[in-house]
Amino acid sequence: MFLKTAMKNIFLTDDDADDCMLFSEALQEIFPDSEAKLTITNDGVKLMQALEDSVPPAPEVIFLDLNMPRKNGFECIEEIRNSPKYKNIPIVIFSTSSNNDIVDKTYQHGANYYICKPQSYPLLKKTIAFVLSFDLKKLSQQPMREKFVINMAS
Amino acid sequence: MDRFSPFQIKIIFVLASVVLISLSVFSYLRINSLLKSSASLNHTNIVKLELESIFSRIKDADSEQRGYVLTKDTVYINQFKSTLSDIKKRQQRLENLTSDNYSQQKNLQLLNGLIAKRIAHMNAVLKDVKATPTLKISTERWLAARAIMSDLRKQTDKMVNEEQFLMKLRTKSLVKETALTPLFTISLIIGSILVLILSYYSINKELKISYLLKSDLEKNNESLALMNKELESFTYISSHDLQEPLRKIQTFVTRIIDSELENLSDSNKIYLKKTNESANRMQALIRDLLAYSRLKAEIFPIENTNLQQIVDEIESTLEEEIHEKNASVVVKGDKELKIIVSQFRQLLTNLISNSIKFSDPERPLSIVIENQLVKGSDFGHKNPVLDKNYSKITVRDNGIGFDSQYKDRIFEVFQRVHNDMNYKGTGIGLAIVKKIVENHEGFIDADGKIGAGATFTIYLPA
Numbered sequence: 001m002f003l004k005t006a007m008k009n010i011f012l013t014d015d016d017a018d019d020c021m022l023f024s025e026a027l028q029e030i031f032p033d034s035e036a037k038l039t040i041t042n043d044g045v046k047l048m049q050a051l052e053d054s055v056p057p058a059p060e061v062i063f064l065d066l067n068m069p070r071k072n073g074f075e076c077i078e079e080i081r082n083s084p085k086y087k088n089i090p091i092v093i094f095s096t097s098s099n100n101d102i103v104d105k106t107y108q109h110g111a112n113y114y115i116c117k118p119q120s121y122p123l124l125k126k127t128i129a130f131v132l133s134f135d136l137k138k139l140s141q142q143p144m145r146e147k148f149v150i151n152m153a154s
Numbered sequence: 155m156d157r158f159s160p161f162q163i164k165i166i167f168v169l170a171s172v173v174l175i176s177l178s179v180f181s182y183l184r185i186n187s188l189l190k191s192s193a194s195l196n197h198t199n200i201v202k203l204e205l206e207s208i209f210s211r212i213k214d215a216d217s218e219q220r221g222y223v224l225t226k227d228t229v230y231i232n233q234f235k236s237t238l239s240d241i242k243k244r245q246q247r248l249e250n251l252t253s254d255n256y257s258q259q260k261n262l263q264l265l266n267g268l269i270a271k272r273i274a275h276m277n278a279v280l281k282d283v284k285a286t287p288t289l290k291i292s293t294e295r296w297l298a299a300r301a302i303m304s305d306l307r308k309q310t311d312k313m314v315n316e317e318q319f320l321m322k323l324r325t326k327s328l329v330k331e332t333a334l335t336p337l338f339t340i341s342l343i344i345g346s347i348l349v350l351i352l353s354y355y356s357i358n359k360e361l362k363i364s365y366l367l368k369s370d371l372e373k374n375n376e377s378l379a380l381m382n383k384e385l386e387s388f389t390y391i392s393s394h395d396l397q398e399p400l401r402k403i404q405t406f407v408t409r410i411i412d413s414e415l416e417n418l419s420d421s422n423k424i425y426l427k428k429t430n431e432s433a434n435r436m437q438a439l440i441r442d443l444l445a446y447s448r449l450k451a452e453i454f455p456i457e458n459t460n461l462q463q464i465v466d467e468i469e470s471t472l473e474e475e476i477h478e479k480n481a482s483v484v485v486k487g488d489k490e491l492k493i494i495v496s497q498f499r500q501l502l503t504n505l506i507s508n509s510i511k512f513s514d515p516e517r518p519l520s521i522v523i524e525n526q527l528v529k530g531s532d533f534g535h536k537n538p539v540l541d542k543n544y545s546k547i548t549v550r551d552n553g554i555g556f557d558s559q560y561k562d563r564i565f566e567v568f569q570r571v572h573n574d575m576n577y578k579g580t581g582i583g584l585a586i587v588k589k590i591v592e593n594h595e596g597f598i599d600a601d602g603k604i605g606a607g608a609t610f611t612i613y614l615p616a
Binding site for chain 1: 397402
């Protein structure tokens with residue numbers, strides 16, 4: 001019982017298998033003793049299905065890619081924010097794009113943080129570790145727009 | 155199809171106006187003289203009428219005088235007097251009517267003399283009859299009166315004939331003028347129609363040509379805009395999509411470097427490092443290319459901005475590099491600028507980065523940025539608008555410089571003028587600078603001297 005509450009329940013939705021693998025490996029290295037449980041889905045439809053199947057308990061955070069088949073990231077944010085059951089789950093965008101318009105759009109849709117997929121593995125690890133170091137309160141509040149994008153390189 | 159030049163069109167219109175105006179003046183004169191002729195015709199008729207009625211009034215007076223001589227009734231005397239005064243009035247009127255005709259005046263004098271003579275004769279007869287009512291007027295006296303009357307008749311006929319002769323002359327010229335007037339009117343109408351047709355033809359031709367040119371231009375513009383859009387989206391999509399696999403390469407390579415490096419042979423370590431360097435370089439290229447493709451003028455507004463403020467912002471962004479090269483950045487001259495702020499910041503950042511990149515390791519780097527207001531006519535550059543003001547911004551450094559024969563080539567994408575491996579750029583930075591200058595509708599010039607430094611001069615509309 002104690003173990004279960006201490007375990008971080010993390011969702012990742014990304015249609016890119018390589019990115020999923022890298023994310024999973026990075027997470028494994030951050031939490032080598034399996035303190036984190038990662039649920040991976042490959043598109044928005046599957047994410048919603050996974051939420052339906054597993055909530056409660058709600059995941060601690062959802063890492064969400066934007067460009068996906070069937071149901072994209074924007075639709076997922078909208079659906080989650082409009083659902084009384086899921087609306088408080090923190091969403092961290094995990095996307096290749098650093099286009100300002102897209103960042104703005106996700107901010108307006110109600111995403112909590114934005115990560116532009118890093119160019120190196122150490123940086124990826126650092127970024128994921130940084131986000132997961134936030135306490136639940138910080139993670140579930142939307143920050144100011146300037147702090148919305150997490151950029152570990154600078 | 156030959157075209158009228160604007161000058162020819164002007165000439166045509168001037169000629170047409172002259173023809174129309176002169177035709178109008180001619181027909182005005184024609185109508186005027188026509189009116190005059192008919193007035194003089196009328197005049198002749200009035201004179202004739204007046205002469206005839208004077209003669210018949212004298213006859214009236216004659217018969218009234220005879221009536222009195224026969225009946226001794228004073229009614230005749232009264233009538234005789236009123237007839238005389240009427241004759242006097244008519245004589246006066248006739249004098250006025252013929253005042254412009256010397257020979258008729260002469261004739262009138264003769265006529266007046268005869269009339270006076272006749273009236274004097276009648277008065278003498280009346281006087282004698284009044285004095286002695288039984289008096290019988292002798293045949294000689296009646297014959298004398300008859301002779302005067304016949305003279306009067308002759309004189310009147312003479313004057314009537316002269317008036318008639320005048321009238322004939324006038325009528326003749328009137329007929330001539332009346333015959334000419336329709337000719338003028340018709341030529342006026344024909345002239346107007348000709349001018350109208352000519353104008354219609356030439357204007358229509360011009361309109362058709364300009365319409366063709368316009369639609370041609372529109373079509374060209376459209377296809378150009380489409381091509382531009384395609385090119386932009388191609389650059390954007392290709393560079394965006396290229397990023398994805400590149401990021402994977404970089405991540406996997408760094409994954410190996412991060413955790414597996416000790417398991418590799420020394421040469422493999424070097425190969426892996428080189429792979430990583432190449433990937434990083436490609437990333438820089440794609441990033442710059444993406445930035446280049448995103449530069450569009452119409453989205454961003456032109457704002458009044460302080461140059462010093464922008465330089466300060468750039469200095470804080472490039473703090474590390476500036477510190478490393480022991481560089482100083484000085485801003486001189488006018489601080490006010492009208493620019494697309496985000497783009498101009500990028501422009502200046504690229505130029506300062508460029509200076510830092512190509513600094514001379516032998517001496518501390520000095521960058522001087524100067525801004526002054528100049529007139530378009532003051533600089534002999536491509537095609538400035540002569541009476542427009544420009545902000546002339548120069549960025550000068552004391553770096554390694556470049557051979558000024560390459561000064562146009564350095565603004566082209568992927569063109570680099572240094573082959574020294576120590577100075578590696580993506581070859582896009584200055585292309586971005588040039589595109590930003592073009593977005594401002596400005597001009598850029600570069601000048602350099604190997605070993606002494608480079609100067610970039612930018613002219614932006616102020």
